[in-house]
Amino acid sequence: xxxxxxxxxxxxxxxxxxxxxxxxxxxxxxxxxxxxxxxxxxxxxxxxxxxxxxxxxxxxxxxxxxxxxxxxxxxxxxxxxxxxxxxxxxxxxxxxxxxxxxxxxxxxxxxxxxxxxxxxxxxxxxxxxxxxxxxxxxxxxxxxxxxxxxxxxxxxxxxxxxxxxxxxxxxxxxxxxxxxxxxxxxxxxxxxxxxxxxxxx
Amino acid sequence: xxxxxxxxxxxxxxxxxxxxxxxxxxxxxxxxxxxxxxxxxxxxxxxxxxxxxxxxxxxxxxxxxxxxxxxxxxxxxxxxxxxxxxxxxxxxxxxxxxxxxxxxxxxxxxxxxxxxxxxxxxxxxxxxxxxxxxxxxxxxxxxxxxxxxxxxxxxxxxxxxxxxxxxxxxxxxxxxxxxxxxxxxxxxxxxxxxxxxxxxxxxxxxxxxxxxxxxxxxxxxxxxxxxxxxxxxxxxxxxxxxxxxxxxxxxxxxxxxxxxxxxxxxxxxxxxxxxxxxxxxxxxxxxxxxxxxxxxxxxxxxxxxxxxxxxxxxxxxxxxxxxxxxxxxxxxxxxxxxxxxxxxxxxxxxxxxxxxxxxxxxxxxxxxxxxxxxxxxxxxxxxxxxxxxxxxxxxxxxxxxxxxxxxxxxxxxxxxxxxxxxxxxxxxxxxxxxxxxxxxxxxxxxxxxxxxxxxxxxxxxxxxxxxxxxxxxxxxxxxxxxxxxxxxxxxxxxxxxxxxxxxxxxxxxxxxxxxxxxxxxxxxxxxxxxxxxxxxxxxxxxxxxxxxxxxxxxxxxxxxxxxxxxxxxxxxxxxxxxxxxxxxxxxxxxxxxxxxxxxxxxxxxxxxxxxxxxxxxxxxxxxxxxxxxxxxxxxxxxxxxxxxxxxxxxx
Numbered sequence: 001x002x003x004x005x006x007x008x009x010x011x012x013x014x015x016x017x018x019x020x021x022x023x024x025x026x027x028x029x030x031x032x033x034x035x036x037x038x039x040x041x042x043x044x045x046x047x048x049x050x051x052x053x054x055x056x057x058x059x060x061x062x063x064x065x066x067x068x069x070x071x072x073x074x075x076x077x078x079x080x081x082x083x084x085x086x087x088x089x090x091x092x093x094x095x096x097x098x099x100x101x102x103x104x105x106x107x108x109x110x111x112x113x114x115x116x117x118x119x120x121x122x123x124x125x126x127x128x129x130x131x132x133x134x135x136x137x138x139x140x141x142x143x144x145x146x147x148x149x150x151x152x153x154x155x156x157x158x159x160x161x162x163x164x165x166x167x168x169x170x171x172x173x174x175x176x177x178x179x180x181x182x183x184x185x186x187x188x189x190x191x192x193x194x195x196x197x198x199x200x201x
Numbered sequence: 202x203x204x205x206x207x208x209x210x211x212x213x214x215x216x217x218x219x220x221x222x223x224x225x226x227x228x229x230x231x232x233x234x235x236x237x238x239x240x241x242x243x244x245x246x247x248x249x250x251x252x253x254x255x256x257x258x259x260x261x262x263x264x265x266x267x268x269x270x271x272x273x274x275x276x277x278x279x280x281x282x283x284x285x286x287x288x289x290x291x292x293x294x295x296x297x298x299x300x301x302x303x304x305x306x307x308x309x310x311x312x313x314x315x316x317x318x319x320x321x322x323x324x325x326x327x328x329x330x331x332x333x334x335x336x337x338x339x340x341x342x343x344x345x346x347x348x349x350x351x352x353x354x355x356x357x358x359x360x361x362x363x364x365x366x367x368x369x370x371x372x373x374x375x376x377x378x379x380x381x382x383x384x385x386x387x388x389x390x391x392x393x394x395x396x397x398x399x400x401x402x403x404x405x406x407x408x409x410x411x412x413x414x415x416x417x418x419x420x421x422x423x424x425x426x427x428x429x430x431x432x433x434x435x436x437x438x439x440x441x442x443x444x445x446x447x448x449x450x451x452x453x454x455x456x457x458x459x460x461x462x463x464x465x466x467x468x469x470x471x472x473x474x475x476x477x478x479x480x481x482x483x484x485x486x487x488x489x490x491x492x493x494x495x496x497x498x499x500x501x502x503x504x505x506x507x508x509x510x511x512x513x514x515x516x517x518x519x520x521x522x523x524x525x526x527x528x529x530x531x532x533x534x535x536x537x538x539x540x541x542x543x544x545x546x547x548x549x550x551x552x553x554x555x556x557x558x559x560x561x562x563x564x565x566x567x568x569x570x571x572x573x574x575x576x577x578x579x580x581x582x583x584x585x586x587x588x589x590x591x592x593x594x595x596x597x598x599x600x601x602x603x604x605x606x607x608x609x610x611x612x613x614x615x616x617x618x619x620x621x622x623x624x625x626x627x628x629x630x631x632x633x634x635x636x637x638x639x640x641x642x643x644x645x646x647x648x649x650x651x652x653x654x655x656x657x658x659x660x661x662x663x664x665x666x667x668x669x670x671x672x673x674x675x676x677x678x679x680x681x682x683x684x685x686x687x688x689x690x691x692x693x694x695x696x697x698x699x700x701x702x703x704x705x706x707x708x709x710x711x712x713x714x715x716x717x718x719x720x721x722x723x724x725x726x727x728x729x730x731x732x733x734x735x736x737x738x739x740x741x742x743x744x745x746x747x748x749x750x751x752x753x754x755x756x757x758x759x760x761x762x763x764x765x766x767x768x769x770x771x772x773x774x775x776x777x778x779x780x781x782x783x784x785x786x787x788x789x790x791x792x793x794x795x796x797x798x799x800x801x802x803x804x805x806x807x808x809x810x811x812x813x814x815x816x817x818x819x820x821x822x823x824x825x826x827x828x829x830x831x832x833x834x835x836x837x838x839x840x841x842x843x844x845x846x847x848x849x850x851x852x
Contacts, residue, residue, distance in 0.1 A: 007763040
């Protein structure tokens with residue numbers, strides 16, 4: 001074989017990569033895409049049922065109160081911010097903030113979940129009262145299931161952090177976990193708009 | 202930084218060993234299965250999982266076919282009472298559910314799973330455990346559905362189970378619909394995880410140098426199929442959950458008396474339901490393209506336009522769902538929109554057809570069994586497409602809605618568009634999978650019998666539809682005058698079934714007595730034919746690099762500067778370790794080597810996780826409390842699945 005020039009130097013390939021270079025990250029993006037379709041479908045169902053009914057919420061059911069859910073929304077956003085802070089900390093190698101951020105996020109997630117239970121136990125209708133109850137309870141329940149599942153998953157990731165398993169260049173598990181957490185926070189905003197703001201417009 | 206015991210899959214960098222050489226024995230140990238019965242449940246290798254999908258899917262094809270034969274026998278003459286009307290309802294529901302969900306989607310996913318790593322030059326799928334998990338859920342779903350059916354509890358509201366018939370216990374008191382909800386729910390999960398796996402594999406595991414412009418057209422088709430699954434199947438998951446909640450928890454999504462709306466069901470279901478047709482049809486087009494290029498002996502005509510037309514068809518198919526229920530009462534503007542969108546689908550389909558014809562026209566075609574099935578596909582599918590354009594016209598649609606015209610149309614589209622290409626693919630890749638060629642004479646007989654049988658069965662159903670015969674009737678009166686045509690159709694269906702029996706016989710005969718295929722019996726252009734048949738468990742002795750669209754026809758020369766992705770990949774090869782499961786991770790667009798990807802090893806956890814999911818879904822037929830319990834079990838299995846420091850990883 002005729003060699004025209006010397007081949008350029010061959011770099012060493014890394015085993016641990018982050019972000020879009022990692023298949024796992026793309027797998028999480030795929031899961032999020034699926035979930036966006038499901039949540040989008042729920043929102044579409046909500047508005048379809050709203051159009052199919054003469055009054056919405058129906059006679060005898062009051063529009064949901066705004067104060068507690070709004071506070072709760074801020075709490076959920078704060079938990080997402082805490083996760084992002086933790087994510088930025090591990091990139092800089094700050095193990096302490098990594099752990100603290102997660103603990104704060106986990107607590108805020110649990111607070112959100114608890115306040116959701118408080119809010120929904122205050123309603124005098126449930127999913128079998130009317131299609132309005134069916135769709136709002138399902139939307140909330142489905143999202144609350146996501147919150148509790150990211151909390152469960154967060155506990156495992158926190159255990160991994162406590163054992164010092166994340167480094168500035170290797171924290172893929174933490175990165176995709178944060179990605180999903182932020183998704184669960186962000187997807188709440190259209191649900192919040194749909195259930196609490198849109199009936200007042 | 203010092204290496205600690207928390208070192209996951211090994212050190213970040215792995216300098217190539219001094220005495221690097223490909224070592225088949227070491228690779229076999231690394232990629233082989235575990236011994237014994239544990240190995241059977243723990244295996245994650247794409248060849249094993251892909252073949253399980255294909256074989257299981259084929260068994261469901263046979264089951265669905267038997268149901269069809271029973272129904273055709275019942276309809277052969279007026280006023281027969283071979284089966285009761287209740288059993289007939291279960292039969293047509295099971296036939297549709299089996300063919301749409303348990304045969305067509307999984308078998309093409311299996312095809313993708315088996316062939317993608319071979320075609321793109323990877324050593325496995327990107328998420329091997331997820332593939333195994335998807336298979337186990339699929340199997341559990343199938344067993345659940347058929348157990349119920351054999352116990353006399355089959356679902357009986359049609360495969361699309363329109364509400365409120367399906368969602369209200371007063372209308373369908375039997376457990377069949379709960380069974381439908383559970384089985385479909387599990388199947389959707391299986392399809393979704395397989396779709397994610399397919400997309401990620403195509404994105405990240407292409408061989409160095411294989412840019413998006415160099416992936417085989419088959420891979421394009423599988424990518425579009427997987428994308429469509431990701432955006433369509435969640436809708437049916439949602440709607441089955443809603444039906445389940447209406448039945449089990451007392452919600453009122455589809456109960457008009459309590460503010461719900463049955464039309465909502467149709468919209469959400471068919472938002473999935475129409476893309477579903479293309480989820481089945483697009484991979485079949487991929488098979489057609491692969492087989493066509495090989496036997497026309499020339500590159501695909503208009504490769505990039507065909508790839509674009511797959512994407513266009515995928516997108517358009519999301520805008521046509523209402524044409525499945527034009528008759529339900531839709532505002533005129535909606536009717537017009539969806540009618541036009543439905544007709545637009547014929548544009549990308551037309552492009553593909555002309556590209557196929559152009560490829561054959563300008564090539565030197567070799568007419569053997571796979572090629573004959575392609576011809577059958579073109580003839581039958583074009584006929585189905587023509588009736589499709591007719592059905593897209595709203596006034597015509599109203600006339601033939603829910604008649605045998607629609608039955609004929611959908612079988613022309615699905616059998617012509619999926620089953621014939623599938624057989625082309627099975628004849629084409631069987632030698633790669635088994636090392637044996639399928640018998641050509643039997644193959645040509647099979648094609649002839651199936652082609653005649655199919656057209657005799659279904660062409661006449663167009664006319665029955667015009668004569669007013671509604672679909673799903675379990676019998677009819679003699680004075681309606683449908684007896685003769687129905688008898689012809691029934692005879693045809695048995696001929697069609699005989700063709701499929703010839704195939705089954707051919708498979709066993711060829712495994713026993715078939716000619717040895719060798720590595721590349723067809724002189725084909727793509728990478729799967731560069732390895733022995735059947736492929737070794739590690740697939741490629743050395744990770745391949747790719748310099749052209751048809752690497753086996755035109756390998757391409759190294760760059761004079763040695764400065765392309767393929768050249769870099771060639772020099773980086775020795776870094777890919779052979780003692781752990783590693784393969785190249787490359788960039789999406791250019792196939793530039795980026796990383797060494799560690800693929801997960803054999804594990805029982807996917808099987809346990811599938812059992813947990815099965816526990817939740819099967820249990821939810823009886824009480825919704827099984828769901829949270831199943832979720833907790835699933836959580837436990839996920840920890841085991843993902844815990845990174847199992848003993849199996851040698852660092």
